Amino acid sequence: MQEHTGARSFASGYLEVKNLYKTYYLPKRETGSIAVPTLEDISFTVKKGEFISIIGPSGCGKSTLFNLISGLEIPDKGQIILDGKEIIGQKGHVSYMLQKDLLLPWRTVLENCILGLELQNVPKREAINTANCLLADFNLSEFAGSYPASLSGGMRQRVAFLRTMLAGRELLLLDEPFGALDAYTKSEMHDWLAGIWPRISHPTVLFITHDVEEALLLSDNVYVLGPRPAKLKLQLSVSLQRPRTRKLVVEKGFIEMKRILMDSLFTLG
């Protein structure tokens, strides 16, 4: 894990979300519109290098939160501070893997992977080498030259994940990155993450998932959001030893934490 540098980021967190509010307005057939309050007074602080999972019922506003942090949308109220700077409405600070894979059909798998590096003017040769290494890690080497149309849903998602990792930003927003994967491939991805995490100066991650076990296996902290309008219902610090493996899921401490999260998810309000 990278050490904090500078007094500013030491005093506060790396990413600070303060009193965030967001309401959407759906146009009605007649006059006016219906207000859809989506985020209500969301505040949290993330330390540099932390891995945070966010769980919450479908439609509660998880993706909305990411759209705000990535600068795609503007909150009604509140602050988003990254590394001491206000970033509301600013794009290009984070790597964001959207819920859809959004692979460009006219680019091969390899060309899709290096998109972020290309936009940062990394020399092409270097970008391709880096991408090829990761493709091999993900068992996708033989598809490097194929177009996304010939990939399965799970393969597409892994390519999108790879593209996000490669973009090389300090903060990753991952919106259900493994949602389309079967249990086995998902587990492989967890192992891969668990394997490289201690070795690299890893980025800070916000990770949306519906899979409570996944959240516990990967995260330092799990945030539970309530139903829309989303409020932060619970912050659970996951103190399990790393590297974590599948075996953990049957251990007592793990099950206890899983129970706490499930209780929080399934109690209304």
Add this chain to the structure above:
Amino acid sequence: MRRYLSSASVVIILLILWEVIVRVFAVPKYILPAPTQVIKALYIDYNLLFGHSMQTVFEALAGFMLAILAGLALAVLMGLIPSVKKTFYPLLVISQTIPIVAVAPILIIWFGYGMMPKIIVVALVCFFPITVSLVEGLASVDQDMVKLLLVMGAKPWQIFKIVQFPGSLPAFFAGLKISVTYSIMGAVIGEWLGASQGLGVYLTRSMHSFLIEKVFAAIVVIAVLSLLLFALVSFFSRLIMPWYYQKSPWQG
């Protein structure tokens, strides 16, 4: 080739029927020539038709290219700048209501009997489908892909190059395929009104001499040439968008 088998058999059956009807009812040649008579005319006038075709194809291709250049420029401007689209899109549609056959004589007055007015007629005919399809293509690009690039910090021209333009290519080529089949027709219309070379000239001359089998021969040549140009555009579309023709695993 096999996928055209059913279409080809329909054409052959129709031709045989046509031949039989003309022979059984002894339809005079100046009303409706039999397919065999048309083939004979094609054979006899082969050299002449070839010369005229070259002229027409040249005009058609030149006009088509002109239309592509103009269409690309206007469509990209309209796609990128909303106010340009708002201003010019209705004008573009209105321009289509002006009949080309009425404009062509004026072009001849302005530009004389040379190739220029024919090329312009072709360009006018082809311009609309190309421009409209590209504008629609640009407008229908997946906005989430644009968002993805925005988040990655891409600049507007990078978004255009990486997402919007490639994303609108299928629509663009659909427009090219439509307009290229009009291009020969456009050149022929231009030639009708006054020229010394070209299939339009051959057509009017045959018409005036009541050599209807030669008129049919010209029609056949025009159809074949249009098909060839269509095939050419299809070839380029496969060359430029291999990804578009690749089947997904779930499409079987």
